[in-house]
Amino acid sequence: MKVPKKEKNWIILLLCLCILFLAALTGISGFLEHRLEIRGTTKTNETTYQKHIAMINEDPTEEFWLSIYESAREEGKEHGLYIENFGERLVEDYTAEELLEMAVAAKVDGIILNADGGDTLQDKIKKAAKAGIPVMTILSDVADSDRISFVSGSDFATGELYGNEIIDEVEKKWLKEGRMIRVSVLVDSNSDRATPNLIYSGIHETTASVSDRMELSATVIDNSGKFESEETVRNLILNADAPDILVCLGAVDTISAYQSVVDYNRVGQTSIIGYYSSEDTLEGIQKRIIKSSVLINAQELGQTAAQGMSEYLEKDYVNEYLTVTPTLITEDNVKDYMEKEE
Structure with a gap:
């Protein structure tokens, strides 16, 4: 039986449409699988994931945080954990509290949180724990909460490193100027950092041997953004009693101090003891x-957090404190770190 030409054309058209429809379905299916949005065991790029972990920082694009995250992500692969830099792709900015709430609503399997000092974080961590989602804090702790563990550098050892550098600089300036040397420690304005903490205690105890040659003070600094940090540092530098030594406990403050000392001609007058290994630093x-x-190795922090979360998910137990040993970058070894950055 001969098929009329008109009907034949319709059949060919329908076949083409079916082929296009099947191709579209295949593409969508592949895209969804690639996005790892199917819960349970998912295989992508030859890596099998059993759990989805959200890493939360108020600024998900901060340089130091990205180094921690990348290391945690790579380590997570070894343990079947898909670790996401939660909030990185969101258009609006959210607080750590809000991101934590979103992660709980998304029913992730675990949360690694750099706390922003929010007043309701304890309640939100408790809510996550009740939902069966373990929360691990990193860098900044939430004391007396239901978090499973806190990952950081050894605060007292970090304070000792800062303290030894302060002693060296105080003695040099004392011999040269023969007066009390003003030392200002820039302390984060977040609630956990606003009062002298273990780092400051380590500095205070270590520098006791030169306490008769220096005036040690803590300056609370709002480092919620680069502008706020620069403003506080600038005011310190331009003060009549400008510090002879600026001790920075954060990466942003270190860059602000460096730029301010250069901009306001304080090179050789104000010494800087900084934090982290940014390009500017x-x-x-x-x-x-x-x-x-002072450098708390970001890679070690990320690896330690991922290992700790994996251990908890497997054994329902992990040490309450997981610490990373701090190191010091000086003129003697700075070239090694610059080569690593390149």
């Missing part, structure tokens, strides 16, 4: 504007 050390920088 390494440059400052190489130029001898920044004396040294």
Whole structure:
């Protein structure tokens, strides 16, 4: 039986449409699988994931945080954990509290949280625990909460590193100027950091041997953003009693101090002891504007957090405190770190 030409064309058209429809379904299916939005055991890029972990920081794009996250993500693969930098792709900015609430609503399997000092964090962590979602804090703790563990550098050991650098600089300036040396420690304005903590205690105890040659003070600084940090540092630098030594406990403050000392012609007058290994900080050390920088290895922090979360999910137990040993970047080893950055 001969099929009329008109009907034949319709059949060909329908076949083409069916092929296009099947291709579209295949593409959508592949996209969804690639996005890892199917809960349970998912295989993507030859990696099998059993659990979905949200890592939360108020600024998900911060340089130090991204280093921690990338290390945690890679380590998580080894343990079947898909670790997401939660909130990174959101258009609006959210607080750590809000992101924590979203992660709980998304029913993730675990949360690694850098707390922002919010008043309701304890309640929100408790809510997560009740939902069966373990919360681990990193860098900043939420004391007396239901968090399973706290990952950080050894605060007292970090304070000792800062303290030894302060002693060295105080003795040099004392011999040169023969007066009390003003030392200002920049302390985070978040509630957990606003009062002298273990780092400050470590500094205070370590520098006791030169306490008769220096005036040690803590300056509370709002480092919620680069502008706020720069404003506080600038005011300190331009003060009649400007500090002879600026001790920075944060990466943003270190960069602000470096830029302010250069901009306001305080090079050689105000020494900087900084934090982390950002490009600007390494440059400052190489130029001898920044004396040294304390580094809590971001890779070790990320690996430790991922390992700790994996251990808890497997055994329902993990040590309450997981610490990473801090190191010091100086003029002697700064080239090694610059090569790593390159």
